[in-house]
Amino acid sequence: MLPDFFQYDFLRYTFLTGLLIGVIAPLLGTFIVVRRLSLIADALSHVTLAGIAFGLMAEKKFGLMIGPLYSGMAFSVLGSILIEKLRSVYKAFQELAIPIILSSGVGLSVIFISVADGFNTDLFNYLFGSVSAVSQNDFLMILTIAIFVILVVVLFYKELFTLSFDEEHATISGLHSKQIHLLFIVLTALVIAASIRIVGVLLVSALMTLPVAASMRLAKGFKQMMLLSILFGELSVIIGLISGYYLSIPPGGTIVMVSIIILLIAIGIKRLKIRV
Amino acid sequence: MEYPAVTMKNVSYAYENKTVLDHINFEVPKGAFMGVVGPNGGGKTTLIKLILGLLKPDKGSINIFNENGEKLQDRNKIGFVSQKANAFNKGFPATVYEVVSSGLTATIGYFKFFNKTHKDKILHAIDQVGMLDYAYENIGNLSGGQQQRIFIARALVSDPELIILDEPTVGIDYENVKRFYELLHQLHQKQNKTLLLVTHDTGTMTEYATDIVCLNKTLHFHGKPEEYTSLTEKDLSQFYGHPVNIVSHNH
Numbered sequence: 001m002l003p004d005f006f007q008y009d010f011l012r013y014t015f016l017t018g019l020l021i022g023v024i025a026p027l028l029g030t031f032i033v034v035r036r037l038s039l040i041a042d043a044l045s046h047v048t049l050a051g052i053a054f055g056l057m058a059e060k061k062f063g064l065m066i067g068p069l070y071s072g073m074a075f076s077v078l079g080s081i082l083i084e085k086l087r088s089v090y091k092a093f094q095e096l097a098i099p100i101i102l103s104s105g106v107g108l109s110v111i112f113i114s115v116a117d118g119f120n121t122d123l124f125n126y127l128f129g130s131v132s133a134v135s136q137n138d139f140l141m142i143l144t145i146a147i148f149v150i151l152v153v154v155l156f157y158k159e160l161f162t163l164s165f166d167e168e169h170a171t172i173s174g175l176h177s178k179q180i181h182l183l184f185i186v187l188t189a190l191v192i193a194a195s196i197r198i199v200g201v202l203l204v205s206a207l208m209t210l211p212v213a214a215s216m217r218l219a220k221g222f223k224q225m226m227l228l229s230i231l232f233g234e235l236s237v238i239i240g241l242i243s244g245y246y247l248s249i250p251p252g253g254t255i256v257m258v259s260i261i262i263l264l265i266a267i268g269i270k271r272l273k274i275r276v
Numbered sequence: 277m278e279y280p281a282v283t284m285k286n287v288s289y290a291y292e293n294k295t296v297l298d299h300i301n302f303e304v305p306k307g308a309f310m311g312v313v314g315p316n317g318g319g320k321t322t323l324i325k326l327i328l329g330l331l332k333p334d335k336g337s338i339n340i341f342n343e344n345g346e347k348l349q350d351r352n353k354i355g356f357v358s359q360k361a362n363a364f365n366k367g368f369p370a371t372v373y374e375v376v377s378s379g380l381t382a383t384i385g386y387f388k389f390f391n392k393t394h395k396d397k398i399l400h401a402i403d404q405v406g407m408l409d410y411a412y413e414n415i416g417n418l419s420g421g422q423q424q425r426i427f428i429a430r431a432l433v434s435d436p437e438l439i440i441l442d443e444p445t446v447g448i449d450y451e452n453v454k455r456f457y458e459l460l461h462q463l464h465q466k467q468n469k470t471l472l473l474v475t476h477d478t479g480t481m482t483e484y485a486t487d488i489v490c491l492n493k494t495l496h497f498h499g500k501p502e503e504y505t506s507l508t509e510k511d512l513s514q515f516y517g518h519p520v521n522i523v524s525h526n527h
């Protein structure tokens with residue numbers, strides 16, 4: 001089944017990109033889940049969509065070749081900083097920042113899309129992911145993002161863990177909680193922008209959370225949960241990409257369904273363990 | 277010269293317009309085991325947040341080991357066990373070891389990793405609170421009393437001189453509260469830690485504390501445990517603003 005993925009360049013880049021996001025999405029997802037920030041991932045993916053729509057519009061209407069992936073990334077990172085600003089404005093209602101940013105993202109996307117008189121197939125690819133969309137350039141950019149994200153997480157692992165477990169205690173002990181949190185949100189924005197090519201806007205947060213939900217049932221401790229999440233993420237991406245390609249289904253759908261199956265198995269195993 | 281662990285001079289604090297602390301003056305001498313009592317809403321947690329630097333006083337000054345509390349460089353001189361510790365997210369998937377290690381994060385500093393010495397320190401802190409057998413268990417699987425011990429270990433691991441505890445025994449059964457006080461007593465006696473403890477179990481606390489303050493917006497009492505226990509119900513009712521029945525503990 002695999003040969004096609006090695007024979008055709010575009011498929012090989014898709015496959016390699018998939019392997020990268022199978023690591024970085026659950027890696028950050030672990031922190032996102034334990035900090036109960038899953039909705040931020042959703043908000044940011046919709047802002048990324050606005051950025052992508054902007055890039056496609058600029059290309060079609062004005063002939064500006066920004067590259068939708070770059071404009072998507074720029075919007076995502078800006079959106080992440082805005083969310084943090086809004087959270088400090090609405091101190092007592094921090095969750096308000098999420099619907100505000102999410103709806104702005106959707107609103108802007110609709111405007112950009114209609115200005116460009118629609119761009120159906122491209123947009124469909126961005127919503128649900130695509131196996132044929134990754135160019136060599138895309139791959140190199142996503143590789144850069146992945147290396148950067150992994151380096152930062154390794155370097156700041158103890159701070160990120162301490163902050164996630166108990167933010168107040170982290171602050172008291174003298175950590176720069178606000179700055180570390182901002183760094184973390186920007187990393188999340190980058191990972192989302194990098195993942196959208198393959199899993200699509202609507203399903204990117206699933207790849208960040210479902211493998212974590214599964215490993216949470218089985219792991220002992222935080223580090224183990226993180227490693228298990230990455231393993232589940234990789235399994236989902238590999239099986240999802242291959243089956244999506246051969247069944248002609250956007251990979252976003254197949255990847256998420258594989259993660260759901262893994263999740264169900266994890267819940268089942270836990271049940272069995274309790275009974276034994 | 278030995279400086280007091282905490283010195284508060286004329287400290288006032290208000291949330292929006294509601295004054296919670298009004299011209300507080302007091303000292304926690306080095307080596308003291310100070311108990312803080314007072315009614316709910318009396319400002320005890322606010323006082324602690326001021327000492328920890330989470331809030332800034334509207335008026336007055338706070339010194340920690342003779343350093344301005346707002347600019348305190350070495351935050352690791354203070355260990356903290358929170359009121360909320362026993363209400364933390366029980367599902368959080370972390371082992372006892374991982375939780376205690378988070379108490380060292382700031383001490384180690386950015387861009388550095390845990391080494392063998394740090395690992396030994398972490399295990400030693402877990403051992404001190406008698407939980408070594410559980411080092412690699414998920415913290416969510418432990419009882420409330422055991423979890424509270426882990427949070428003490430997290431405070432101890434950076435070897436602070438002053439340990440602040442905000443109602444650490446809420447929701448813990450009587451037997452474990454006793455063991456908990458024994459642990460505090462050891463830290464105070466054997467390791468010369470300065471302790472500042474907010475609590476409602478005055479009966480047990482007065483057996484171990486060296487100083488007691490009563491806080492309800494202002495300081496109503498500051499003295500030795502013997503003086504506190506000799507207060508009449510009438511005196512206490514005045515602090516609390518409602519009638520108080522002294523429950524005697526005969527051991």
Ligand SMILES: Nc1ncnc2c1ncn2[C@@H]1O[C@H](COP(=O)(O)OP(=O)(O)O)[C@@H](O)[C@H]1O
Binds near residue numbers: 296315317319
């Ligand atoms: N973040 C806050 N905003 C507004 N009021 C607060 C806040 N925290 C505490 N308060 C009020 O300040 C008073 C003192 O609270 P606190 O210091 O928690 O008292 P204690 O710990 O003695 O029960 C209470 O009336 C409480 O309602």
Ligand SMILES: [Mg+2]
Binds near residue numbers: 320321322359
């Ligand atoms: Mg309180």
